[in-house]
Amino acid sequence: MNMNVFRMPEWYPKLEKDCFPTVFLELDADELEALKEGRTEGEDLKELLPELKRVMGEFSGAKFVSVDTVAATDTERFRLKRGSVHSAESAWKILARSEKVREAAAAGLVSSICIRPFRRMQPAREFRLFIKDRKLAGMSQYWLIRHFRRLPGRLEKYWNKADVLVTRIAPQLPVSDLALDIYFKKDSEILIIDLNPWGAPTDPLMYNTWDRDWSQPGKCEIVPPPHIVSGNVDVAY
Structure with missing residues (x-):
């Protein structure tokens, strides 16, 4: 893989209006x-x-x-x-x-x-987009530090915004398959942070592995809420 296409001075001029x-x-x-x-x-x-x-x-x-x-x-x-x-x-x-x-x-x-x-970014607004054949195939919470309780209510809107972005910038992307790091501003508009090569060593984050069927309909994957055990629990020692 030609890593030079992921150098920021190479891709930034084409994507400048969507970047910091x-x-x-x-x-x-x-x-x-x-x-x-x-x-x-x-x-x-x-x-x-x-x-x-x-x-x-x-x-x-x-x-x-x-x-x-x-x-x-x-x-x-x-x-x-x-x-x-x-x-x-x-x-x-x-x-x-x-x-x-x-x-x-x-x-x-x-x-x-x-x-x-420098911009102090909120971890709950950073995501990695997985782009396959110049189309949005998956999306993951970037910082897997915890579950953000307000995120589930925003996922559909975030996915749709990301899909619109990918469709619009697809002709300017240097390769057909890549991982795109983004940040949602308060108004839900998107800023591009970085472009990464498809596959290892790029982290698949919530997907855990690159070895999956990326042709299946994707969704935004986030850290789930903590599991709470309720009711009577008997513990035997």
Whole structure:
């Protein structure tokens, strides 16, 4: 599979109006080498950091940074602040300290730093769409941390909104089969977060496996409510 089609600088121009506003800073060979090695200081970063600061100035407030195909979700800062950064120095450090980012750079899947405004997103509104033959085949709650009691009443509306989105953007998708990460705004409009390859290592989330019949009618799968046992319960020891 050609992973280059999932690089954000490649697909973003075609899907821009359905995405978070994003700008890109292309890295040169020395800067990419520094990223691979996880370096946060050095001569090759002296020009990068002022330029990164300038580009980050396109947006006010906190920013969210990533690279072409991955964000630094494996870092302590991401766990504490959900990836929010304010300075060029902290932006570079979160990327350089991420094993996922360094591995992507070593694999040749990084060309740029991707910068967008930071948005505190509600976990109950993030979903992964499973697109087969350019059609919506499945949908899963993204953060499987718990059951959100208000979600069941929204699922039909969310599915219909997602189906309309997929139908509209299908001609612009780089491949026929993929997983699309999205976020529902308060008005139920959709923002695209990321594009992922179909199949492992992409997580099938609530579907548990990719080995299923995707031609069957799909629905939005969510974490079920906790099972409550009622009545008289006899326990034998």
